[in-house]
Amino acid sequence: MAVRATLSGFPEWLPDGRIVEQHVLDTARRIFELHGFASLETRSVEPVETLLRKGEIDKEVYAVHRLQGDDDSALALHFDLTVPFARYVVDNAGKLAFPFRRYQIQKVWRGERPQEGRFREFTQADIDIVDEGDLAAHHDVEMATVMAEVLAALPIPPTIILLNNRKVLEGFYRGLGITDVPTVLRAIDKLDKIGPDKVRTLLAEAGLTETQAKACLDLADVQAPDSTFVERVRALGVSDPMLDEGLGELAAVIDGVNRDHPGAARVDLHIARGLDYYTGTVYETQVIGHESFGSVCSGGRYDSLASDGKTTYPGVGISLGVTRLVSLLLGRGLVTASRSVPSAVLVAVTDEQSRERSYQVAQHLRERGIACEVSPSADKFGKQIRYADRRGIPYVWFPDDAGDTVKDIRSGEQVGADATTWTPPDTDLRPRVVAVTDSDEGAS
Amino acid sequence: MAVRATLSGFPEWLPDGRIVEQHVLDTARRIFELHGFASLETRSVEPVETLLRKGEIDKEVYAVHRLQGDDDSALALHFDLTVPFARYVVDNAGKLAFPFRRYQIQKVWRGERPQEGRFREFTQADIDIVDEGDLAAHHDVEMATVMAEVLAALPIPPTIILLNNRKVLEGFYRGLGITDVPTVLRAIDKLDKIGPDKVRTLLAEAGLTETQAKACLDLADVQAPDSTFVERVRALGVSDPMLDEGLGELAAVIDGVNRDHPGAARVDLHIARGLDYYTGTVYETQVIGHESFGSVCSGGRYDSLASDGKTTYPGVGISLGVTRLVSLLLGRGLVTASRSVPSAVLVAVTDEQSRERSYQVAQHLRERGIACEVSPSADKFGKQIRYADRRGIPYVWFPDDAGDTVKDIRSGEQVGADATTWTPPDTDLRPRVVAVTDSDEGAS
Numbered sequence: 001m002a003v004r005a006t007l008s009g010f011p012e013w014l015p016d017g018r019i020v021e022q023h024v025l026d027t028a029r030r031i032f033e034l035h036g037f038a039s040l041e042t043r044s045v046e047p048v049e050t051l052l053r054k055g056e057i058d059k060e061v062y063a064v065h066r067l068q069g070d071d072d073s074a075l076a077l078h079f080d081l082t083v084p085f086a087r088y089v090v091d092n093a094g095k096l097a098f099p100f101r102r103y104q105i106q107k108v109w110r111g112e113r114p115q116e117g118r119f120r121e122f123t124q125a126d127i128d129i130v131d132e133g134d135l136a137a138h139h140d141v142e143m144a145t146v147m148a149e150v151l152a153a154l155p156i157p158p159t160i161i162l163l164n165n166r167k168v169l170e171g172f173y174r175g176l177g178i179t180d181v182p183t184v185l186r187a188i189d190k191l192d193k194i195g196p197d198k199v200r201t202l203l204a205e206a207g208l209t210e211t212q213a214k215a216c217l218d219l220a221d222v223q224a225p226d227s228t229f230v231e232r233v234r235a236l237g238v239s240d241p242m243l244d245e246g247l248g249e250l251a252a253v254i255d256g257v258n259r260d261h262p263g264a265a266r267v268d269l270h271i272a273r274g275l276d277y278y279t280g281t282v283y284e285t286q287v288i289g290h291e292s293f294g295s296v297c298s299g300g301r302y303d304s305l306a307s308d309g310k311t312t313y314p315g316v317g318i319s320l321g322v323t324r325l326v327s328l329l330l331g332r333g334l335v336t337a338s339r340s341v342p343s344a345v346l347v348a349v350t351d352e353q354s355r356e357r358s359y360q361v362a363q364h365l366r367e368r369g370i371a372c373e374v375s376p377s378a379d380k381f382g383k384q385i386r387y388a389d390r391r392g393i394p395y396v397w398f399p400d401d402a403g404d405t406v407k408d409i410r411s412g413e414q415v416g417a418d419a420t421t422w423t424p425p426d427t428d429l430r431p432r433v434v435a436v437t438d439s440d441e442g443a444s
Numbered sequence: 445m446a447v448r449a450t451l452s453g454f455p456e457w458l459p460d461g462r463i464v465e466q467h468v469l470d471t472a473r474r475i476f477e478l479h480g481f482a483s484l485e486t487r488s489v490e491p492v493e494t495l496l497r498k499g500e501i502d503k504e505v506y507a508v509h510r511l512q513g514d515d516d517s518a519l520a521l522h523f524d525l526t527v528p529f530a531r532y533v534v535d536n537a538g539k540l541a542f543p544f545r546r547y548q549i550q551k552v553w554r555g556e557r558p559q560e561g562r563f564r565e566f567t568q569a570d571i572d573i574v575d576e577g578d579l580a581a582h583h584d585v586e587m588a589t590v591m592a593e594v595l596a597a598l599p600i601p602p603t604i605i606l607l608n609n610r611k612v613l614e615g616f617y618r619g620l621g622i623t624d625v626p627t628v629l630r631a632i633d634k635l636d637k638i639g640p641d642k643v644r645t646l647l648a649e650a651g652l653t654e655t656q657a658k659a660c661l662d663l664a665d666v667q668a669p670d671s672t673f674v675e676r677v678r679a680l681g682v683s684d685p686m687l688d689e690g691l692g693e694l695a696a697v698i699d700g701v702n703r704d705h706p707g708a709a710r711v712d713l714h715i716a717r718g719l720d721y722y723t724g725t726v727y728e729t730q731v732i733g734h735e736s737f738g739s740v741c742s743g744g745r746y747d748s749l750a751s752d753g754k755t756t757y758p759g760v761g762i763s764l765g766v767t768r769l770v771s772l773l774l775g776r777g778l779v780t781a782s783r784s785v786p787s788a789v790l791v792a793v794t795d796e797q798s799r800e801r802s803y804q805v806a807q808h809l810r811e812r813g814i815a816c817e818v819s820p821s822a823d824k825f826g827k828q829i830r831y832a833d834r835r836g837i838p839y840v841w842f843p844d845d846a847g848d849t850v851k852d853i854r855s856g857e858q859v860g861a862d863a864t865t866w867t868p869p870d871t872d873l874r875p876r877v878v879a880v881t882d883s884d885e886g887a888s
Binding site: 006007010011012013014015018019021022033034035036037038039040041042043044045047048060061062063064065066067073075076077088091092095096097099101102107109111121129131136138139259260340341342343355356359366369370371372373376377387390391 | 450451454455456457458459462463465466477478479480481482483484485486487488489491492504505506507508509510511517519520521532535536539540541543545546551553555565575580582583703704784785786787799800803810813814815816817820821831834835
């Protein structure tokens with residue numbers, strides 16, 4: 001199933017699994033760039049204090065230090081790509097053009113207990129837009145629509161982006177007279193994991209009355225495919241200026257997404273997001289039929305994460321959990337790669353003396369973008385064909401001074417061919433990643 | 445100059461610098477895949493003892509540990525991609541098809557003192573071939589020719605791959621009666637850095653006689669564009685069976701490279717390579733005119749690195765030092781990117797009410813592979829044009845119900861256009877990375 005992890009929490013794919021991962025990464029990159037996001041990478045380490053200031057995840061950070069040698073500063077591996085990006089923006093503000101759009105595909109590390117869908121090292125693919133001073137609200141829509149486009153382009157089951165707004169939650173809690181908002185947010189964030197009864201207990205422990213706790217849980221229950229959620233929240237009878245602001249923002253986001261990608265998103269007021277730095281819109285994404293696997297695409301608006309004390313750079317971003325998604329696809333056999341190597345052709349070698357002749361064939365094919373390899377040995381042709389077959393290479397080329405031939409080893413058909421003109425069908429040119437349908441499953 | 449490092453040794457590029465790096469990575473990947481190398485990634489950490497067993501670089505390793513929490517095992521960040529790959533091959537041998545060809549593009553970490561061309565975090569792009577039992581000698585040629593193709597495809601100054609063979613050095617030293625070969629290798633490896641006089645002192649300290657030291661330095665002095673180096677070594681009057689073997693192997697490699705890429709490589713017997721695991725061919729690569737910057741592409745044959753005790757998996761590999769190369773290109777202003785964003789077009793927004801109309805234009809362009817962004821604001825057109833200009837976006841699109849127009853903001857030419865058919869010239873479709881010529885330098 002193309003998955004290996006000899007060290008718990010640090011997954012490694014086999015070559016065909018990596019082809020699936022590459023397809024996800026290439027698709028994300030292609031669509032991010034079509035939308036004008038510039039690529040960026042930040043260093044993997046940040047000062048420990050930069051990481052600990054953000055979010056309540058101190059125990060999950062991996063510190064790094066030189067095994068022998070004096071470290072000048074305490075460093076740790078980043079746990080997401082948003083905090084380092086905010087730091088990068090502040091560091092380089094004078095050299096960036098705002099609003100600044102970037103995508104970032106890198107590994108992140110968290111020292112959590114590994115479990116299904118949770119890893120200690122994993123790859124994320126983020127898009128973010130930051131501006132100086134103010135960031136226009138339509139970018140909150142854009143984050144969801146760009147990711148909806150990526151998800152729709154992948155050979156995966158349908159997905160749904162869940163939307164909420166921190167101001168809706170915080171305003172509602174304030175309107176109820178609750179002062180310790182972070183504790184309530186953290187309790188609500190656990191709903192999926194521990195269920196409403198245990199959340200009610202947590203809320204009681206936090207000092208909420210039964211009425212307050214019930215109202216919080218009623219709010220978390222609100223879902224809607226459009227802006228009708230506003231009436232349902234109003235019907236709960238709580239009022240607060242921040243709540244009004246949040247409802248307006250959230251209605252604009254769901255309406256905007258429905259305009260460009262009808263049905264790609266849904267308002268779901270139980271989404272809270274664990275990270276402290278979100279201030280408005282928040283996103284999570286479920287794979288339909290695999291909801292328990294967790295969110296594969298999350299993010300939100302952060303109006304005050306990036307600041308040098310004088311200027312604030314508000315941002316909004318969303319992050320595709322590449323490793324989680326790929327582990328779902330591979331672990332549950334939802335997709336398959338047509339072969340485990342890039343080569344479309346194996347060029348056979350008649351004998352070691354004529355290896356150079358085979359190299360020339362390969363060079364002609366490569367000049368026209370056809371990936372190929374030359375047989376490592378001049379074994380009998382049957383053995384060379386088996387070499388191709390084991391890797392899923394569809395064609396074997398036989399150089400012959402009386403006229404080259406190429407064989408489709410699936411059909412057995414062998415035809416005369418010229419290396420300067422022959423081209424395989426488009427479907428064979430590169431490895432393809434396709435959804436496994438029920439009939440495939442039956443056949444395997 | 446598109447380079448920033450607010451933390452010494454951990455470089456970060458600005459967006460236009462990242463475009464240069466992406467161009468190097470994309471070129472390497474394209475050529476690696478054309479040659480049938482499959483992509484692979486390994487986890488970033490290995491058990492400390494795995495890393496310390498290989499090579500003499502213990503003081504350079506970065507250990508990682510959870511800031512709060514009990515670690516089950518001592519882990520460290522990998523310092524190259526060869527040691528983890530060898531471990532991966534042994535872990536997964538039953539699921540891989542041998543000979544196994546893979547490329548691997550990842551970051552590695554070394555706790556060295558940062559200096560020009562040396563970083564603590566850097567990206568490498570490796571190709572390797574491993575087999576079970578024996579690995580054919582022609583793969584040693586292939587490593588050099590594939591990398592020569594990558595280097596030739598990049599907009600960089602000419603390069604030369606330097607070739608040696610550990611058996612030549614070790615056999616020669618043995619033939620001289622030297623027993624502590626590793627110490628002599630390490631001393632010779634420092635020739636470029638400290639010069640022959642200081643190396644002679646190191647050799648004397650290691651117990652070599654003056655005659656032995658002179659012979660070692662004479663050997664290191666041998667260079668040749670072809671297999672004529674064999675005679676020059678023979679003329680030094682040392683004989684040893686391992687020396688013979690090494691001379692034969694090295695002659696075959698330089699002859700093979702000259703057949704496919706005449707002039708891409710040179711035999712240079714002062715190349716020793718610091719890492720302990722090489723057993724035969726070794727490679728280093730100089731950028732002509734920038735030799736002091738160090739090798740941008742290194743590797744070698746390792747016949748006994750990967751082993752599970754029963755089976756040994758000999759390999760050969762070569763690694764492009766992407767960060768070092770890019771830092772040379774950016775730091776010395778040798779290349780430039782035509783723009784800092786992927787967008788070929790900025791779609792203007794007439795007023796916020798008609799933003800959706802601009803989104804539709806953008807969608808039509810994207811469907812045909814044209815990267816674009818929609819103006820973040822409905823400011824005056826002059827301001828929207830400046831937005832494009834600051835990013836190097838060549839075209840601004842004006843939606844207009846009386847007929848859309850598109851303007852080349854470099855020439856000022858504005859023409860009627862249909863978003864479902866208009867296409868920019870190929871040279872404007874994507875950011876281009878080109879060598880800076882002397883006349884450019886004069887103009888800037």
